[in-house]
Amino acid sequence: MISLIDEACIAGSRFEVACEILKISPRTVQKWREDGNVRIDGRLASAQRRTPANRLSANDRQTILEVANCPEFASKSPSQIVPTFAIVTLAHLRAKQTKNQPQTRYEERWRITRSLYQRGFNRKQIANLYTFIEWVMSLPTEMEGRFLEELITFEEEKKMQYVLYAERK
Numbered sequence: 001m002i003s004l005i006d007e008a009c010i011a012g013s014r015f016e017v018a019c020e021i022l023k024i025s026p027r028t029v030q031k032w033r034e035d036g037n038v039r040i041d042g043r044l045a046s047a048q049r050r051t052p053a054n055r056l057s058a059n060d061r062q063t064i065l066e067v068a069n070c071p072e073f074a075s076k077s078p079s080q081i082v083p084t085f086a087i088v089t090l091a092h093l094r095a096k097q098t099k100n101q102p103q104t105r106y107e108e109r110w111r112i113t114r115s116l117y118q119r120g121f122n123r124k125q126i127a128n129l130y131t132f133i134e135w136v137m138s139l140p141t142e143m144e145g146r147f148l149e150e151l152i153t154f155e156e157e158k159k160m161q162y163v164l165y166a167e168r169k
Contacts, residue, residue: 001022001024002029002032002033002038004018004022005018005019005022005024005029008021015029064085067085068081083119083121084125084129087112087115087116087119087129087133088129088132090112091109091112091132091133091136091137092136094108094109094112094137095136095137098137102139102140102143103143105137105139106139106143106146106147108137109133109134109137109139109147110147110150112133112137113130113133113151114154116129116130117154117158
């Protein structure tokens with residue numbers, strides 16, 4: 001592209017007009033040039049040397065592949081598997097973040113549990129995921145009882161919403 005601009009300028013065109021025809025900013029061309037020569041783009045080489053911060057370890061990758069290929073998930077597409085992995089990962093991260101913070105853990109566990117219903121998981125999926133969430137985000141005994149009462153009330157309200165919707169039809 002730079003050579004086209006240079007050819008146009010040698011042929012008598014103004015630099016800005018040549019850039020405009022090629023739909024490129026004159027400032028961009030100036031940045032690409034270094035001491036009159038085209039500067040080499042070093043981003044690719046830099047990117048190849050750098051390891052992404054969120055890169056999976058070999059063990060994590062193997063675990064994910066094993067789980068994704070287990071009978072429960074083997075016949076499902078990634079769009080069906082990823083939401084489950086997302087919930088499991090979120091619960092694990094929040095459990096680590098809320099260690100020794102029972103009230104914060106309670107709130108995070110409640111938020112994640114409610115999201116199971118909002119994301120459209122079926123009853124069996126909710127039960128399986130909740131079992132994991134309950135295990136990884138354990139609460140003190142008194143808070144556990146309060147959580148279960150709140151969950152029962154929430155589920156009853158959900159059922160009531162479905163009944164009210166059906167009555168409207």
